[in-house]
Amino acid sequence: MIQAFHVYKQYDRESMALSDITLHVAKGDFCFLTGPSGAGKTTFLKLVFREELPSQGQILVGGRNITAIPQGQIPELRRSVGVVFQDFKLLKRKTILENVAFVPRILGVPAREQKRRAFASLRSVGLHHKMHAYPLQLSGGEQQRVAIARALINEPMLLLADEPTGNLDPEMAQEIMRLFLEVNARGTTVLVATHDRDMIQRMGKRVIALDRGRVVSG
Numbered sequence: 001m002i003q004a005f006h007v008y009k010q011y012d013r014e015s016m017a018l019s020d021i022t023l024h025v026a027k028g029d030f031c032f033l034t035g036p037s038g039a040g041k042t043t044f045l046k047l048v049f050r051e052e053l054p055s056q057g058q059i060l061v062g063g064r065n066i067t068a069i070p071q072g073q074i075p076e077l078r079r080s081v082g083v084v085f086q087d088f089k090l091l092k093r094k095t096i097l098e099n100v101a102f103v104p105r106i107l108g109v110p111a112r113e114q115k116r117r118a119f120a121s122l123r124s125v126g127l128h129h130k131m132h133a134y135p136l137q138l139s140g141g142e143q144q145r146v147a148i149a150r151a152l153i154n155e156p157m158l159l160l161a162d163e164p165t166g167n168l169d170p171e172m173a174q175e176i177m178r179l180f181l182e183v184n185a186r187g188t189t190v191l192v193a194t195h196d197r198d199m200i201q202r203m204g205k206r207v208i209a210l211d212r213g214r215v216v217s218g
């Protein structure tokens with residue numbers, strides 16, 4: 001699902017965010033990306049999502065070389081990859097349903113279809129009964145589940161999560177992990193960046209460890 005070949009990323013002259021990253025995440029895998037702050041976890045996810053381009057090297061996602069695709073094909077890539085962040089990034093003045101329907105709306109999907117898909121996605125995270133609430137009326141864990149529903153709305157082949165439990169207490173973090181396991185069981189490849197060693201240990205999944213921009217294990 002993700003194949004990286006000798007990937008380097010340099011933001012500025014002084015330091016290298018990623019150095020010679022070669023790794024493979026198979027279709028259907030559930031995998032953690034770990035390492036201390038500044039190790040390059042977020043940078044790697046941004047490259048996979050084509051939010052940044054590598055300075056050198058190639059990245060294939062779902063068999064397509066995303067470092068070489070034309071600008072016009074980026075939206076299609078983004079539709080097939082869901083992304084979840086630490087801070088949820090929900091729109092405070094929109095309802096839960098509107099937040100989840102946001103992506104199909106900007107893609108020009110008809111209103112009824114937007115709602116149908118958003119409802120189905122909210123149901124898959126167990127929050128359809130709160131669809132008319134606003135983000136701040138929900139707990140942190142629930143807000144993250146809404147963000148996951150939004151990321152899943154196009155039934156992506158790949159789900160990327162960047163420190164998704166960083167703002168949550170351990171119980172809520174567990175719940176989010178359970179949800180990721182369910183998503184993975186339905187066939188989506190999952191890559192979670194986190195520095196939470198306890199959580200990684202509890203999960204017993206494959207771990208790719210980065211340190212100062214290099215793969216040190218995994």
Ligand SMILES: Nc1ncnc2c1ncn2[C@@H]1O[C@H](COP(=O)(O)OP(=O)(O)O)[C@@H](O)[C@H]1O
Pocket residue numbers: 011012015016017035036037038039040041042043044
């Ligand atoms: N937009 C940016 N501009 C310059 N340097 C950056 C930028 N983003 C990240 N970096 C640097 O790249 C390195 C890796 O950062 P990051 O990928 O955010 O690591 P992590 O997510 O593991 O904490 C750090 O040294 C960081 O300061």
Ligand SMILES: [Mg+2]
Pocket residue numbers: 041042043162
């Ligand atoms: Mg980070």
